Amino acid sequence: MKAFFVNFLPSFLVKFFARAYVAGVGIDCGIKKARDIWQDHKIASTIDMLGEEVTNQEEVDKIVQIYVSLIEKLKEETFPKHISLKPTSLGLDIDRNLCLSNFELILKSASKQNITVTLDMEDSQYTDATLELYKTLKPKYEFGTVLQSRLFRTKDDIIGLSGLNARVRMCIGVYNEDKSIAHTKKSVMKEKIVEYTSLLLDNGHKVDIATHDHKCIIRSLEEVEKRGLGNDSAEFQFLLGVPRDRIQRELIERGYTVRLYVPFTIEWRCAIAYLRRRLIENPSMIYLGGLDFIGRIFQPLTRRRKKSILPPKHNF
Numbered sequence: 042m043k044a045f046f047v048n049f050l051p052s053f054l055v056k057f058f059a060r061a062y063v064a065g066v067g068i069d070c071g072i073k074k075a076r077d078i079w080q081d082h083k084i085a086s087t088i089d090m091l092g093e094e095v096t097n098q099e100e101v102d103k104i105v106q107i108y109v110s111l112i113e114k115l116k117e118e119t120f121p122k123h124i125s126l127k128p129t130s131l132g133l134d135i136d137r138n139l140c141l142s143n144f145e146l147i148l149k150s151a152s153k154q155n156i157t158v159t160l161d162m163e164d165s166q167y168t169d170a171t172l173e174l175y176k177t178l179k180p181k182y183e184f185g186t187v188l189q190s191r192l193f194r195t196k197d198d199i200i201g202l203s204g205l206n207a208r209v210r211m212c213i214g215v216y217n218e219d220k221s222i223a224h225t226k227k228s229v230m231k232e233k234i235v236e237y238t239s240l241l242l243d244n245g246h247k248v249d250i251a252t253h254d255h256k257c258i259i260r261s262l263e264e265v266e267k268r269g270l271g272n273d274s275a276e277f278q279f280l281l282g283v284p285r286d287r288i289q290r291e292l293i294e295r296g297y298t299v300r301l302y303v304p305f306t307i308e309w310r311c312a313i314a315y316l317r318r319r320l321i322e323n324p325s326m327i328y329l330g331g332l333d334f335i336g337r338i339f340q341p342l343t344r345r346r347k348k349s350i351l352p353p354k355h356n357f
C-alpha cells in the first residue's frame with residue numbers, strides 16, 4: 042500500500058521534496074556545495090554519491106571510477122575534505138572480496154589526498170559485513186563507520202570495536218527494521234543515541250552525533266562536555282536541506298565541527314529512485330519534508346529569538 046502510494050507520486054513531486062536534500066547533478070555540484078557551505082558558514086561536509094542499486098560488476102566499476110574522480114578533483118580544494126560511501130555500491134551484494142578491494146583502493150587514494158572517509162551503514166542484512174570490512178581495514182587506514190541506535194545489537198557492536206580507536210557516526214538509522222531486532226519508538230532510539238555516545242566515548246572512540254533533534258543534540262553534548270574530553274572527541278552532523286542553522290552556528294561557536302551530509306547524483310533519475318525507496322521505507326519523510334518547508338518560510342521570524350538553544354557550558 043505504502044509502496045503503491047509512493048510509486049504513484051509523480052517524479053516532479055519527488056524532485057520537489059528532493060531538491061533541498063541533494064546538491065545537484067554531477068561531481069562538481071557536490072564539490073561546489075561543500076566549498077560554499079565552508080566559505081560562507083565554516084560548516085564542513087561529507088560528500089556522497091546517490092546511485093541506483095547495483096546489480097553487476099560493470100555498474101560497481103563505474104561507481105568506483107566516480108569516487109576516484111571525486112578524490113582527484115578534491116585535490117585542488119582547500120576546505121576540510123570528507124567523503125561517505127555505501128558498501129553495496131562497491132559490490133557487497135556481488136562479492137565481499139570485490140567490495141573489500143574496491144574500498145581499499147578508495148581508502149588508499151583518499152588518504153594520499155588527506156581526505157577523510159566514512160563507510161555508511163545500510164539495512165540490518167549488511168551490518169555484519171560492513172563491520173567486518175571496518176575491522177579488517179581500520180588497522181591500516183584512518184576512517185569511520187556508522188552504527189544505528191534502533192538496532193538491539195548496537196551495544197554489542199560498540200563493545201566489538203574495542204581497541205580500534207574508531208570513529209563512529211551515531212544515528213537512529215533510516216531503515217525500518219523488524220520489531221524482533223529493533224526498537225520501534227523514536228523516543229527510545231534517541232535515548233539510545235545518548236547512551237551509545239557515552240559508551241563510545243568511554244571506550245576511547247570518537248563520535249559523530251548525527252541527529253536533527255535538539256534535545257538529543259543537547260543531551261549528547263552534555264555527555265561529551267562532562268567528560269572534559271575536548272572538542273575533537275565529537276562532532277555534530279546533519280543532512281543537507283534540514284534547517285538547523287541556529288544550533289549549527291552555536292555548536293561552531295562552541296568549537297565543534299558541524300558537518301553536513303552533501304549528496305550529489307549522476308542523473309536525477311538515480312536521485313528520484315533513491316528518494317522513492319527512502320519514502321517507501323520511511324513515508325514520514327513527506328511529513329518531515331513538509332514541516333521543514335514550513336519551517337524554512339518561518340525561519341526569518343525564529344531568527345529574531347535571542348535566547349540560545351544550547352545551555353551555557355558550565356551547566357553541564
Ligand SMILES: Cc1cc2nc3c(=O)[nH]c(=O)nc-3n(C[C@H](O)[C@H](O)[C@H](O)COP(=O)(O)OP(=O)(O)OC[C@H]3O[C@@H](n4cnc5c(N)ncnc54)[C@H](O)[C@@H]3O)c2cc1C
Nearest residue numbers: 161162187212213214215251252253278279280302329330
Ligand atoms: C550526516 C548523517 C548521516 C547519516 N548516515 C546514515 C547512515 O549511514 N545510515 C542510516 O541508516 N542512516 C543515516 N542517517 C539518517 C539517520 O539515521 C536518520 O534517519 C535521520 O537523521 C533522521 O533522524 P533524526 O535523529 O534527525 O530524528 P527524526 O525524529 O527523524 O528527526 C528530527 C527532526 O528533524 C527533521 N528531519 C529529520 N529528517 C528529516 C528529513 N529527511 N527531511 C526533513 N526534515 C527532517 C524534522 O524536523 C524532524 O522532526 C544519517 C543522518 C545524518 C544526519
